[in-house]
Amino acid sequence: MKVSINDLGIGAYLMMNGFKVVGRKGRNVFFEVETDKDKTELDAMAMDYLRTDYERFDNYLAVLKKISESANLDAAWQSVSDLGIGAYLMLKGHKVSGRKGKNVYFEVLPSECESFRSMQIEYLGGAFHTFDAYLMALKKMGDL
Numbered sequence: 001m002k003v004s005i006n007d008l009g010i011g012a013y014l015m016m017n018g019f020k021v022v023g024r025k026g027r028n029v030f031f032e033v034e035t036d037k038d039k040t041e042l043d044a045m046a047m048d049y050l051r052t053d054y055e056r057f058d059n060y061l062a063v064l065k066k067i068s069e070s071a072n073l074d075a076a077w078q079s080v081s082d083l084g085i086g087a088y089l090m091l092k093g094h095k096v097s098g099r100k101g102k103n104v105y106f107e108v109l110p111s112e113c114e115s116f117r118s119m120q121i122e123y124l125g126g127a128f129h130t131f132d133a134y135l136m137a138l139k140k141m142g143d144l
Contacts, residue, residue, distance in 0.1 A: 008138045
């Protein structure tokens with residue numbers, strides 16, 4: 001049977017947890033489940049998503065897209081050009097200072113610069129990068 005989920009973040013989370021996408025129409029993502037037990041598990045996992053850091057990460061992605069450009073950004077602040085990395089850094093407690101073009105700027109003390117850079121590398125090999133990749137794949141997926 002097919003189950004519809006109308007949130008791409010929940011869809012990406014379900015994909016990370018082994019549920020198979022079989023289509024998309026608008027913001028609805030369709031998953032195939034074989035039994036009522038599988039549907040119950042999917043429904044429970046969809047609710048669990050709301051209490052995870054993945055949901056917070058997804059919200060941070062949305063926030064970063066809405067930040068208006070800042071003209072006076074201190075050159076000493078650290079920047080990233082990838083929204084996924086930016087959202088991950090926010091999740092890890094870094095404070096956003098503003099945005100200019102594609103770059104998101106963060107307030108980073110000199111003593112935190114090495115850790116700030118390490119977190120960017122950590123993101124690339126981690127679960128939040130995978131979650132972000134599933135989100136992007138779902139966004140790019142055409143209606144089926």
